[in-house]
Amino acid sequence: MILAVTWDAERLGPAGRELMGAAARLGAALGADVALASLGGPGAAEEAGGYGAAQAFVVEGDHAASGNEGALAALAELARELQARVVLLPADERTAEVGPRLAERLGGTAVLHATAIDVSDGRPIFTKPVFGGKALATVAAASEPVVATLRRGAFAVAEATGGTAAVSTRTAPAADGAVELVATEAPPAGASLEDAKVIVAGGAGIGNGDGFAELEELARLLGGAVGASLAAVDAGWAPPDRQVGLTGKVVSPDVYFALGISGASQHLAGIGGAKAVVAVNTDPDAPIFARAQLGVVMDCRTFVAAMLDRLRNAQ
Amino acid sequence: MHAVVLLKQILDWELPPSTFRIDPETKRPPDGLGPTLLGPFEQNALELALQLRDAGVVDRLTALVVGPADSTDSLRKALALRADEAVHVEVDPAEALDPSQTAELLVAAIRRLDAAELVLAGRQAGDWDHGQVGYLVAERLGWPAVGLVWHAERSEGHLLVRRSGVGADEQLAVRPPAVLTVTSHPSLKLRMGSVMDRMAANKKAITRWTPDELGLAPGQLAAARRLELTAVWVPEVKRECELIEGEDAATVAARLLGRLDELKLLTRPA
Numbered sequence: 001m002i003l004a005v006t007w008d009a010e011r012l013g014p015a016g017r018e019l020m021g022a023a024a025r026l027g028a029a030l031g032a033d034v035a036l037a038s039l040g041g042p043g044a045a046e047e048a049g050g051y052g053a054a055q056a057f058v059v060e061g062d063h064a065a066s067g068n069e070g071a072l073a074a075l076a077e078l079a080r081e082l083q084a085r086v087v088l089l090p091a092d093e094r095t096a097e098v099g100p101r102l103a104e105r106l107g108g109t110a111v112l113h114a115t116a117i118d119v120s121d122g123r124p125i126f127t128k129p130v131f132g133g134k135a136l137a138t139v140a141a142a143s144e145p146v147v148a149t150l151r152r153g154a155f156a157v158a159e160a161t162g163g164t165a166a167v168s169t170r171t172a173p174a175a176d177g178a179v180e181l182v183a184t185e186a187p188p189a190g191a192s193l194e195d196a197k198v199i200v201a202g203g204a205g206i207g208n209g210d211g212f213a214e215l216e217e218l219a220r221l222l223g224g225a226v227g228a229s230l231a232a233v234d235a236g237w238a239p240p241d242r243q244v245g246l247t248g249k250v251v252s253p254d255v256y257f258a259l260g261i262s263g264a265s266q267h268l269a270g271i272g273g274a275k276a277v278v279a280v281n282t283d284p285d286a287p288i289f290a291r292a293q294l295g296v297v298m299d300c301r302t303f304v305a306a307m308l309d310r311l312r313n314a315q
Numbered sequence: 316m317h318a319v320v321l322l323k324q325i326l327d328w329e330l331p332p333s334t335f336r337i338d339p340e341t342k343r344p345p346d347g348l349g350p351t352l353l354g355p356f357e358q359n360a361l362e363l364a365l366q367l368r369d370a371g372v373v374d375r376l377t378a379l380v381v382g383p384a385d386s387t388d389s390l391r392k393a394l395a396l397r398a399d400e401a402v403h404v405e406v407d408p409a410e411a412l413d414p415s416q417t418a419e420l421l422v423a424a425i426r427r428l429d430a431a432e433l434v435l436a437g438r439q440a441g442d443w444d445h446g447q448v449g450y451l452v453a454e455r456l457g458w459p460a461v462g463l464v465w466h467a468e469r470s471e472g473h474l475l476v477r478r479s480g481v482g483a484d485e486q487l488a489v490r491p492p493a494v495l496t497v498t499s500h501p502s503l504k505l506r507m508g509s510v511m512d513r514m515a516a517n518k519k520a521i522t523r524w525t526p527d528e529l530g531l532a533p534g535q536l537a538a539a540r541r542l543e544l545t546a547v548w549v550p551e552v553k554r555e556c557e558l559i560e561g562e563d564a565a566t567v568a569a570r571l572l573g574r575l576d577e578l579k580l581l582t583r584p585a
Binding site: 067128222233234241269310 | 326328329330331332333335337342344355356414415438439441442443444445446447450451453454455459460461462463465475477478479480481482483484485486487488489490493496498499500501504540541542543544545546547548549550552556557558559560563564565567568569571572574575578580581582
C-alpha cells in the first residue's frame, strides 16, 4: 500500500493532486494500491477515489492543538494498519517535522524534499537536491516503510480516473499535553510563495523598503507574490517569511524575477524548481545570469518603474 | 536547565556552483574543495541557546558534535561564545554516516551527559540537507519535538516557542525535556565573541568520546544505517541567458513581457 497524506482543506488542492499523481505512478510500478488520508477535512478524501485511490480516510481532530503530536500518532497507527510501504507527504513546514518523526516511529526511513521517484528492482529510489541544490542525489531506503516529502511543483498531477473509493473516518488519539498550541499568528500579507506562479524577488539592489513597496505592486499586476534575498531581509526591507533560499523558502514558480539579486549559492538553493528565471542586475558578471533564461543588464529600480508603467497602461 | 546544542561543521555553502564538484568514487565533494564552517542553521541554534542562557532559562550549555577531526573549530567557536562544555564524538569522515547513524551517536552522548533537558539542533545541515537528525534524536529519547523554531522564552514551567508554520507563524507551549529544531531568523544571527573569550576558549578542554566508549561497536553503528546513497552528481546546467536589450527601459520592459508571452511563461490576470 502507498499512503498519501494531505492537509488540504475542503477539496483536494493542487498539492494534493500532485501527491496523488506521484502515489498512483509509484503504486502502478510497485503493484501496490493507493490510499489517501486527509487531515484537512472530508472533501479531499471524497475526491481521492477519482484520482486513483482505492481507499480513503478522514482523520478527525484538532491537529494543530498539540503541535504535531496527535497527527503523528494517528498517521503512525494508520500506516501500520495498512502496512504501507511508502508514505508520501507534501513538503512544507509541517511535514519537515512530521516526515522524519513518522518514519522513526514506523522503524523506517525518511526522505525529505524528493523531486523524483523511480523504481529499480522493485525498490523505490528517490531523487533529492543536496548541497543547497548544487548537486542531486538518489537515495534508497535500507529499511521500509519510506516516508517521503515531495517538493511542490516537481510531480505531475494525477489524472482523473472516474473511480471511487470507500471513505472511512478516524479520530486522532489525544496527545499527552507536552506540546500545546497557544496562538497562530496572523498570516503574513501577500500571496503564498510556495503556490505562486510568478515571484518578483528583490535583493540588495532594490536599495530600500520603498523599493519593496513597488515590488508589491509589480507582483499584484503580474498575479504573483513578492520574494526577497537574505540581504534584503537582513536589511529589514522585507519580512523573514518572504526570504527565498537555503535558509528561507524553496519555491517553484513558472517565472522568477531576480531583481538586484547577485545570485549567491545560498539564494540559488531556493529557486532550483523555477521554470524560468529573469535576472535584472547592473553587473553583467553577476552569477545570477548563469542561472537565468532571460536577462536584463540595468538598474533594477529603473526596470521596475518601466514594468509598472507598461502594466498599468495595459490594464 | 542544562541545554545541549548540536553542531555540525560543513563545507562552505557559499561555494559557487561553478566550482562545486562531486567525486564519483566517494560520492561527496573532494577534500579541500573549500573551507569548512559551522553550518548556517547550527549557527542559529547556537545563538538561540545563548539567548536562552542570557535570559537565565538555560544555566548550563553543552556544545556537541559528531564529526571528523576538523569539527573542533566549531566547538572552539561555541566555547568562545561561552558554552560551558564541548563534546566531540570523533568519527572517520570516510564512513559518511547517515542521519540515523548520526542520531544514534548523539543520543548515546546526550544520555551520558548530566541531566540534559533541552536539545537544540539546526533544522537541516546545509550540506546533505536531510533535515532529520534533530527529530530522530527526539524520537529515540522519547521526547517531544517542535520544528522550525526561531524564538523561545520561559513561561510558567514550560517553554513558549515561536516557529514557522504552514502559511503562518505559531506559538506553542512545550514542556521539557524536548528537542527544538531551529530555523533562520534575523534575530538569530550568531553573535561575535570577544578576542579575550576566543583566546580563553583555546585553553578550555574538549571532551572526546569514541563511538566505542559510547557503547556503539562498529557493527552496531553500521546496522543503524537507513539511507543508502546510490548516486550523487552535479547536474549539467546548459542554460544560455538570453539578454533583452533596447534603447530605453520602456522598450526593454515591452520586449521582455513579449518574450515571456511567447514562451508561454506568463499568464497574467485578465
